[in-house]
Amino acid sequence: MKESFTEEEYLRIIIRHQDDPENDVLQAEVTHLRATSPDFELLYLQVNGIWQVSGSAATLQHIDSEQAVKRFSNRLSFTSHEHPKSVNSGWKWLMRVAAILLLGVAGYVIYYAATNVTYITTATQTATIETVELPDGSKVTLNSNSTLRYPDKLTGDTREVYLLHGTAFFDVARNTEKPFIVNIGNSTVTVLGTSFNIEVSGDIIELNVETGRVEFEAREGGEKMILNAGSGLLYNTAQQATRTFASANRNSSSWLSGTLRFKDAPLSDVFESIENHFGVTIEVMLDDSLSSYNKLNASFDDSTLQEVLDVLTELYPIQVTQQDSTLIVRDK
Amino acid sequence: MNKRSQIDAYDEEELVAVIQSADKGAFTQLYAQFYKNLTLTAIKYVKDINIAEEVVQDVFLRLWESPDKLRNASSPKAYLYRSVINTSINHLNREKNIRQHHQVITDELSDSYIDNIHEEQELKIWIYQEIDRLPEQCKKVFKMNRFDGLKYREIAEQLQISERTVENHIIHALKILRKRMLIDQDKQVESNNIRFRLLPFLLLCSAAEYYFVCNPR
Numbered sequence: 001m002k003e004s005f006t007e008e009e010y011l012r013i014i015i016r017h018q019d020d021p022e023n024d025v026l027q028a029e030v031t032h033l034r035a036t037s038p039d040f041e042l043l044y045l046q047v048n049g050i051w052q053v054s055g056s057a058a059t060l061q062h063i064d065s066e067q068a069v070k071r072f073s074n075r076l077s078f079t080s081h082e083h084p085k086s087v088n089s090g091w092k093w094l095m096r097v098a099a100i101l102l103l104g105v106a107g108y109v110i111y112y113a114a115t116n117v118t119y120i121t122t123a124t125q126t127a128t129i130e131t132v133e134l135p136d137g138s139k140v141t142l143n144s145n146s147t148l149r150y151p152d153k154l155t156g157d158t159r160e161v162y163l164l165h166g167t168a169f170f171d172v173a174r175n176t177e178k179p180f181i182v183n184i185g186n187s188t189v190t191v192l193g194t195s196f197n198i199e200v201s202g203d204i205i206e207l208n209v210e211t212g213r214v215e216f217e218a219r220e221g222g223e224k225m226i227l228n229a230g231s232g233l234l235y236n237t238a239q240q241a242t243r244t245f246a247s248a249n250r251n252s253s254s255w256l257s258g259t260l261r262f263k264d265a266p267l268s269d270v271f272e273s274i275e276n277h278f279g280v281t282i283e284v285m286l287d288d289s290l291s292s293y294n295k296l297n298a299s300f301d302d303s304t305l306q307e308v309l310d311v312l313t314e315l316y317p318i319q320v321t322q323q324d325s326t327l328i329v330r331d332k
Numbered sequence: 333m334n335k336r337s338q339i340d341a342y343d344e345e346e347l348v349a350v351i352q353s354a355d356k357g358a359f360t361q362l363y364a365q366f367y368k369n370l371t372l373t374a375i376k377y378v379k380d381i382n383i384a385e386e387v388v389q390d391v392f393l394r395l396w397e398s399p400d401k402l403r404n405a406s407s408p409k410a411y412l413y414r415s416v417i418n419t420s421i422n423h424l425n426r427e428k429n430i431r432q433h434h435q436v437i438t439d440e441l442s443d444s445y446i447d448n449i450h451e452e453q454e455l456k457i458w459i460y461q462e463i464d465r466l467p468e469q470c471k472k473v474f475k476m477n478r479f480d481g482l483k484y485r486e487i488a489e490q491l492q493i494s495e496r497t498v499e500n501h502i503i504h505a506l507k508i509l510r511k512r513m514l515i516d517q518d519k520q521v522e523s524n525n526i527r528f529r530l531l532p533f534l535l536l537c538s539a540a541e542y543y544f545v546c547n548p549r
Contacts (some may be wrong), residue, residue, distance in 0.1 A: 015503060019483055023531070051506070053455050053456055054459050055478050056456055057456040057459045058479040060456065063372070065368055068371070068385055069363060072363050072389055073360045073363075075358070076393065076396060077391060123382070135433050149382070164381075164382065175410075202480070258410075260440075267391045298403075
């Protein structure tokens with residue numbers, strides 16, 4: 001009777017089991033089906049293998065060979081290569097070689113120390129914020145769980161750093177001769193002197209410009225976009241899609257200042273800012289759409305989540321209940 | 333259609349020649365060819381992509397400085413994998429994270445173990461490329477599940493589709509990937525490429541010892 005299972009039905013049971021491995025009924029069913037025929041057993045092993053390996057292939061999303069090769073080639077250019085030497089005897093000869101080598105080494109060490117750029121990686125843990133000061137006086141403040149790679153010296157025509165993941169606020173010292181470039185995967189943000197916030201999570205890069213002007217290039221050779229103060233941009237690296245927006249109400253750097261500011265902000269923006277700022281999830285279960293509510297004008301300085309919620313429940317006909325890190329918003 | 337990395341395209345003598353040539357361009361090229369496989373291998377141990385990259389860089393730089401290191405190795409490929417694993421373990425030692433388990437593995441870096449490690453990374457790279465070629469929605473659903481770890485129910489909610497549809501996409505993805513793997517396998521058998529062992533390796537990963545083979549930590 002089990003022989004009548006089609007491949008499709010069989011696969012469905014397997015993938016349901018994989019989605020819910022704790023379910024004993026599914027587990028028993030898979031075990032039973034595997035035993036019914038060698039074909040089913042083989043199919044199971046192949047599909048399960050693809051399943052396991054695709055899970056571990058996820059790491060490849062973050063492996064960027066092109067950038068890695070650039071960094072390697074940079075380091076390689078300062079490394080010597082040992083050439084096979086012919087064996088010779090005679091102390092005088094050896095002494096001479098030693099002297100030459102010593103001179104060479106000394107010169108090389110001085111040259112190396114002066115010009116070799118080493119990259120420093122700073123990674124913040126959960127609940128820590130760290131500020132990195134670059135040799136040109138620019139400051140990068142890293143939010144928790146963020147990683148920045150930057151050179152210890154700023155040689156060359158540009159100042160380049162790499163935001164590997166997370167959120168960072170950049171306050172860039174003005175230097176029109178040397179553009180400041182933030183590399184994010186294949187995308188770059190180029191500025192001369194300004195302040196802006198970048199958040200990288202998964203495939204999405206979010207850029208918010210606080211002061212000055214910023215140039216965004218989605219990928220090398222791609223179209224360049226200019227963003228002015230008060231505007232922002234979302235870029236999806238997987239779909240290569242870009243969307244710009246006015247960022248005044250997004251409070252993207254509130255994690256740094258502790259201040260949430262809203263000017264004629266729709267409730268949807270307010271909730272999004274609260275989610276980001278306090279690290280909570282908001283589930284809206286209101287009868288009307290969020291856009292039907294009045295816009296909010298308010299400013300919160302170092303307020304607690306409870307204080308902000310008190311104000312909102314005072315101003316709007318809503319009630320908020322909290323379960324762990326999830327807030328549920330209902331009609332009052 | 334075989335888009336696997338080109339490591340196996342180098343024969344052993346070519347590799348030795350490149351490494352001893354002192355040609356920076358060729359050596360960098362070699363780094364580019366091996367980068368993904370070796371970084372994936374290092375990540376298995378150090379669990380951090382940045383540290384993994386540094387491990388791989390160090391191995392290549394040390395080899396560049398003294399190419400004679402190759403002399404005692406059974407093959408350059410095995411040498412590179414072995415050095416990456418040892419350097420990774422040394423790093424963990426420094427971090428005082430070592431477990432008994434690692435010590436055992438260091439002693440047992442046999443050529444066949446290295447071959448398995450190599451096949452494993454090849455397979456990951458192959459699957460990653462093939463996932464990228466899946467139909468758009470199917471790819472999205474499959475990635476949300478396999479890469480982001482979302483349950484079918486969560487995917488259904490996010491994409492506003494039924495759970496049944498999510499399952500259909502997953503089944504479709506698995507069918508396509510399996511078919512491509514079988515086709516690829518046949519081609520390699522026809523052309524007598526005995527180095528292509530993805531399918532058997534996949535079965536090995538699928539079997540009970542998966543966690544030992546693919547995740548020594």
